[in-house]
Amino acid sequence: MNARPTVKERRYSPWVFVWTFLILCVLAGGQALILAEYARIDKLPLPFILGMTGYWVIVAAVMSAVTYRQIRRRVKPMEEFAEASRQVAAGDFSVWLEPRHLEGSRQWDSIDQMYADFNTMVEELGSVEMLKDDFVSNVSHEIKTPLSIIQSYAALLERPDLSEEQRIEYAHTVVVASKRLSTLVSNVLRLSRMEAAGAHAQVDDYDLARQLADVVLGMGDLFDAKGIEFDVDIEDRVLVHADAGMMEIVWSNVLSNALKFTPSGGRVSLTQTSDERSATVTVDDTGCGMTASEAMHAFDKFYQGDTSHASEGNGLGLAMTKRAVELCGGDIAIASEPGRGTTVTVRVPVAR
Structure with a gap:
């Protein structure tokens, strides 16, 4: 400054x-x-x-x-x-x-x-106004897509000549689109609360190692189902001073991205270390990776660098992750290379 x-x-x-x-x-x-x-x-x-x-x-x-x-x-x-x-x-x-x-x-x-x-x-003020306009435009676009799908397939479901197989397929498409819409609205509201003036985290001392173990157990089957090797190396116990609820969102979003962008036969590793000042969690994958420009904008709201996966998210996950880490007094960094994978590093303060 x-x-x-x-x-x-x-x-x-x-x-x-x-x-x-x-x-x-x-x-x-x-x-x-x-x-x-x-x-x-x-x-x-x-x-x-x-x-x-x-x-x-x-x-x-x-x-x-x-x-x-x-x-x-x-x-x-x-x-x-x-x-x-x-x-x-x-x-x-x-x-x-x-x-x-x-x-x-x-x-x-x-x-x-x-x-x-x-x-x-x-x-x-000009920057804020531009961001607000972009945010409204992006939200409108993201809401319009699943709504259009729901309307189209709901209209098809009204046809009396549909076979049972078609009816099940169309109903499944409506359910998927409605879930995507629900997730988008929930993420927008959650991110808005995080970015609101005066927003603060409910920080307290808790065991990060236990939290990571629970998240890994909950997502392990997803990695197995996709045929991805999932390596985990965490300490037995490490107390951190952060908001446990917010940090659970962080780990879930980071691991979900690794799962999404890593192909079958790839590898994802989660490593946790600590020192007298902070606990460091590193998630490394062998996915498609990002260019330097994409990595620079990875934490921007609604940014989706890899358009081939655009239908699988809404571009709010990493923006929400970054804000949650900042509210907990930590920091997050991302390093990536096309064709070689991505590494996300999160640091949170340890309990005193």
Whole structure:
């Protein structure tokens, strides 16, 4: 994160007051000379009155011009800021306020800093708005697909000439699509709760080794059914400080991805180690792998790099996994190479 530049606290230069004082002194001196001249002739004729009136008209005009110029210089930035704020409130996030001084210079003041902070805020709001639009678009698309399948096959089921075999096949397709839709809605709601402002994990000390063993036992048959060698190497006992419910989602999602992208005859290994600071879980597979670009976006919501498996998920699993790990105070990393497989590494803090 970049350090904030030094901001000049005093907005009004002392030279404004110095020059104002000097101008008034000069004007007062002019009045004194006029009075001295009339005092010399010992009378105050009409020209004196007219002269003094004209003099103070000039004084008022000069002071009004100086005051207007000074006030205008200080009000104009506020007017620009107000207009920019109105544009942002109307949904225009292309607004940009140009600071009047170079950042980091001695002239950089509070107005310049306000402009810079405003620009940063608008950029962030624009990014959030774009992400929101993308999220809504992606959710709509993901919901539309299973709904279309359900509607189409439900209409086919109404046909009286269907054989029992066809009816069972179509009903199974409807069930699969409805399960996919249910999973999508559940994941969207779960991810929304995780990303909500103020979201926090219910962290506590628990045995990670026992949790991993339970997950492995629950998924072992799936690996066997697909003909994938599943190697497991975990410690007998390791206490971590995390949310057990969230971390169970993490292991389930990571292993499900390994199962999905590893072909029959491949291998998946789960290794767990620990030190005095953290417990590390590594899931390594010999699946199709990802390119560097795909790996970089693997944790993005709705991202699906391998389109051949697009129908098997909704692109929310790893996004939810990353958020869960972060809420538990851990970190997650992914390394992959096309044709050689993927390695996912998760670290969570151990109990103190």
